[in-house]
Amino acid sequence: MDTWAPTDVPALEGSGPPLRLHDTATGRVRPTAPGPVATMYVCGITPYDATHLGHAATYLTFDLVNRLWRDLGHEVHYVQNVTDIDEPLLERAERDQDDWVVLGLRETALFREDMEALRVLPPRQFVGAVESIPEIAELVEKLVASGAAYRLDDPEYPDVYHDVEATGRFGYESNYDLDTMLRFSAERGGDPDRPGKRNPLDPLLWRMARPGEPSWDSGLGRGRPGWHVECAAIGLNRLGPQIDLNGGGSDLIFPHHECGALHAESLTGEHPFARHYVHTGMIGLDGEKMSKSKGNLVFVSKLRNSEVDPNVIRVALLDGHYRVDRSWTDDVHARGEQRVARWREAVELEAGPDASELVTKLRTHLADDLDTPGALAAVDAWAEEALTRRGTDTGAPQLARTALDALLGVRL
Ligand SMILES: Nc1ncnc2c1ncn2[C@@H]1O[C@H](COS(=O)(=O)NC(=O)[C@@H](N)CS)[C@@H](O)[C@H]1O
Numbered sequence: 001m002d003t004w005a006p007t008d009v010p011a012l013e014g015s016g017p018p019l020r021l022h023d024t025a026t027g028r029v030r031p032t033a034p035g036p037v038a039t040m041y042v043c044g045i046t047p048y049d050a051t052h053l054g055h056a057a058t059y060l061t062f063d064l065v066n067r068l069w070r071d072l073g074h075e076v077h078y079v080q081n082v083t084d085i086d087e088p089l090l091e092r093a094e095r096d097q098d099d100w101v102v103l104g105l106r107e108t109a110l111f112r113e114d115m116e117a118l119r120v121l122p123p124r125q126f127v128g129a130v131e132s133i134p135e136i137a138e139l140v141e142k143l144v145a146s147g148a149a150y151r152l153d154d155p156e157y158p159d160v161y162h163d164v165e166a167t168g169r170f171g172y173e174s175n176y177d178l179d180t181m182l183r184f185s186a187e188r189g190g191d192p193d194r195p196g197k198r199n200p201l202d203p204l205l206w207r208m209a210r211p212g213e214p215s216w217d218s219g220l221g222r223g224r225p226g227w228h229v230e231c232a233a234i235g236l237n238r239l240g241p242q243i244d245l246n247g248g249g250s251d252l253i254f255p256h257h258e259c260g261a262l263h264a265e266s267l268t269g270e271h272p273f274a275r276h277y278v279h280t281g282m283i284g285l286d287g288e289k290m291s292k293s294k295g296n297l298v299f300v301s302k303l304r305n306s307e308v309d310p311n312v313i314r315v316a317l318l319d320g321h322y323r324v325d326r327s328w329t330d331d332v333h334a335r336g337e338q339r340v341a342r343w344r345e346a347v348e349l350e351a352g353p354d355a356s357e358l359v360t361k362l363r364t365h366l367a368d369d370l371d372t373p374g375a376l377a378a379v380d381a382w383a384e385e386a387l388t389r390r391g392t393d394t395g396a397p398q399l400a401r402t403a404l405d406a407l408l409g410v411r412l
């Protein structure tokens with residue numbers, strides 16, 4: 001499916017320190033070390049209730065990674081999926097008497113619009129699960145042939161599962177204990193209690209057709225893919241057996257990215273699938289996690305329709321550190337408004353204090369595990385100085401404007 005429209009990134013002189021990011025698998029902030037082409041797979045939306053501020057915060061985080069790698073001279077091969085077939089989507093379509101395909105298309109179109117408005121750089125490939133079913137089925141057939149996957153001996157629905165023992169490393173990505181894994185598996189789409197599985201945590205690879213459910217023909221028989229294998233197939237087939245970054249919100253740590261790594265590494269024998277597993281904290285509303293089930297969603301499109309400047313949404317969401325669970329509140333929103341107004345005033349001056357120091361600070365803070373609070377404070381300081389003590393450098397306002405755009409995606 002089509003990706004969204006690109007936005008230009010202005011060139012910025014010089015370059016900063018290597019980007020260091022927290023990696024869930026090792027539990028450490030470590031330097032990323034991509035080759036000339038950095039490879040990044042960030043999980044996309046399940047297209048309903050798009051685009052809420054939780055989605056936006058997560059995609060803005062990986063947009064900063066994209067911008068920083070480019071600032072360091074790398075090309076970025078960015079791939080993102082759309083889970084346009086899955087239980088939650090079918091349930092929502094059922095609830096709203098909607099056609100699940102139409103719902104998916106409508107919400108994906110709104111998501112693209114919101115990403116463009118927020119000036120998130122588009123992935124090179126934006127790939128739906130449905131259009132990928134042939135390649136997903138092919139991957140599952142290979143896993144069955146290798147013995148890593150097995151059919152349940154359930155005569156009615158002989159679904160295909162992946163044996164979590166296949167790589168001997170299951171659990172290295174999340175480092176969760178068994179109880180936590182079982183709880184999250186049950187809460188997030190898994191079926192740990194299904195009788196006949198070798199291990200309760202074995203993830204579903206292929207669900208045989210059920211009456212009333214969409215299904216597709218394949219060498220495995222008529223059915224549809226499991227959730228995790230969609231991302232493994234889409235990522236592997238476009239980015240290769242080892243990638244620089246696999247990203248998403250912290251609710252994807254387990255089972256989603258753990259099982260994705262199992263599928264990929266079972267198939268390729270290469271470990272780790274991703275050199276960095278990067279996860280964002282959850283955005284809440286006034287202290288409650290913002291989630292579809294809670295229905296306490298704030299939508300990017302609603303804010304945009306009430307004339308909120310997308311720069312304000314970006315700055316407000318970047319005010320907290322990406323790994324911290326935090327809330328969208330009226331204060332956070334107001335702070336974003338004030339900041340953008342102040343910064344705009346400063347970059348519109350004829351002259352200001354030298355901004356090369358600001359560029360260095362922005363690069364240094366952002367390279368330090370995306371320390372956006374530090375980065376935004378550095379901009380505040382420069383803007384204050386420009387607006388109070390003025391300055392004589394006539395190139396400074398433009399340099400500041402260019403740095404804000406290239407590194408933070410804020411275009412004033
Ligand atoms: N409240 C939230 N705060 C931050 N990120 C969130 C929040 N809710 C969802 N996300 C993130 O937004 C992305 C899309 O979420 S989603 O629409 O539920 N879709 C999925 O998780 C799957 N389609 C991934 S393959 C995921 O990375 C998820 O972790």
Ligand SMILES: [Zn+2]
Pocket residue numbers: 043044081231256
């Ligand atoms: Zn995914």
